[in-house]
Amino acid sequence: MITIYSARWVLPVSSAPIDHGAVAVDGPLIAGVGSAAEIAARFPDARVENFGSSAILPGLVNAHTHLELTALRGYLENEESDFFAWLRKLTLARLERMTANDIRDSATWGACEAVRAGITCVGDASDSAMLSMRALQEVGLRGVVFQESFGPDARLARENFEKLQTKVAELREIETELVRVGVSPHAPYTVSGPQLELIADFAQMERLPLMMHAAESQAEEEFLREGRGLFADGLAKREIEWTPPRMSTIQYLHRVGILDCQPLLAHCIRVDEKDIETLRETGSKVAHCPKSNAKLGHGRAPLGEFLANGITVGLGSDSVASNNTCDLVEEARFACLFARNLSFSPSASQMVTAATAGGAHCLGFEREIGVLSEGSQADLVVVRLDGAHQVPVYDPLTALLFSSSGRDVVLTIIAGREVYRDQRVIGVDEDRLRARLNEIAQKLS
Numbered sequence: 001m002i003t004i005y006s007a008r009w010v011l012p013v014s015s016a017p018i019d020h021g022a023v024a025v026d027g028p029l030i031a032g033v034g035s036a037a038e039i040a041a042r043f044p045d046a047r048v049e050n051f052g053s054s055a056i057l058p059g060l061v062n063a064h065t066h067l068e069l070t071a072l073r074g075y076l077e078n079e080e081s082d083f084f085a086w087l088r089k090l091t092l093a094r095l096e097r098m099t100a101n102d103i104r105d106s107a108t109w110g111a112c113e114a115v116r117a118g119i120t121c122v123g124d125a126s127d128s129a130m131l132s133m134r135a136l137q138e139v140g141l142r143g144v145v146f147q148e149s150f151g152p153d154a155r156l157a158r159e160n161f162e163k164l165q166t167k168v169a170e171l172r173e174i175e176t177e178l179v180r181v182g183v184s185p186h187a188p189y190t191v192s193g194p195q196l197e198l199i200a201d202f203a204q205m206e207r208l209p210l211m212m213h214a215a216e217s218q219a220e221e222e223f224l225r226e227g228r229g230l231f232a233d234g235l236a237k238r239e240i241e242w243t244p245p246r247m248s249t250i251q252y253l254h255r256v257g258i259l260d261c262q263p264l265l266a267h268c269i270r271v272d273e274k275d276i277e278t279l280r281e282t283g284s285k286v287a288h289c290p291k292s293n294a295k296l297g298h299g300r301a302p303l304g305e306f307l308a309n310g311i312t313v314g315l316g317s318d319s320v321a322s323n324n325t326c327d328l329v330e331e332a333r334f335a336c337l338f339a340r341n342l343s344f345s346p347s348a349s350q351m352v353t354a355a356t357a358g359g360a361h362c363l364g365f366e367r368e369i370g371v372l373s374e375g376s377q378a379d380l381v382v383v384r385l386d387g388a389h390q391v392p393v394y395d396p397l398t399a400l401l402f403s404s405s406g407r408d409v410v411l412t413i414i415a416g417r418e419v420y421r422d423q424r425v426i427g428v429d430e431d432r433l434r435a436r437l438n439e440i441a442q443k444l445s
């Protein structure tokens, strides 16, 4: 049975906006995209749904998040001026105070928030990837769940690496077309060089997508270039030996083989011209997380330089512990306005591309999603553009980017299946989850 979704505007991303457009969906795939009249004529027996003054666009892709930390939204507001204290409080809550059920419910609530905001695919880094994968599957969200690996002590590199291998083998068992497995050595200051080398080789051999935090904070830069600062002090206290490579994060990740995996790197704030050239040459991709970066006071990544150099850029909310919402429309607006305040002036079309096709490319889904085209997976969203904050609409792309937010999404479809509609995430007990999140917060506070 084919369903036609039509609206005042269709924004395919791969081509210009279509006035009075429609998308035909057949099972998990898009069967046609065009003007409403043309699609109706091609599929005369289809069921037709018209959404009036709305835009239909490809599902948004959140290239970098940590859904398991959703219960920590607002929990770390007093630690934000000290990144080390922020990470420590987060890690203690995550490892010692949250149970497996807490983490599962936290991730599921985060997945609900995502589909409510029109996000159909996530790059989710998780210490409990099994729970996160289940959460995505419960909600019907697409994504890559990257199993995190930690370990700054080089003496434990092999042991830590073997633990990661075991976990990945278990995760492979529940991998589906929609939810795939990746690996994520957490950051250059939490994973030793030898462990990074082992993980890089493993990812290449197993063809696993690899995500890593990179060049995020001043503390990280001091640590790598000079072997001093908050992270160096932290390791010294634990009697862990560390010899600084005395180079930038990007050059260091190149040296230890991480960039040979064409990784997805979150943040990339502290990068110079040579680093940008290295990112380009190695086919590394960037998850740009401007709201999280600003909230933690880390600075801004050079979005204009990335795009000018042809580097693939997606947008990420990062965890809601540092954002505090998972809303890619808002993220795209913030990225655009922030860039314009400096020197680069991205267009609305460039930003919507980063939020859809760019993110899809970052996560290795570029052949399946990210644009509305015949034969693609039917991941699409309907955004109302008739609210008091949106009317009048002269241009649907700028109305989407500058006047709208994820809260204007009315329908989210993933692989042809409606997962969010009429203010409800279909098949999920959101009332139970809301109560559970409040319960976890009460325990943590």
Ligand SMILES: [Zn+2]
Pocket: 064, 065, 066, 125, 213, 266, 318, 319
């Ligand atoms: Zn992150």
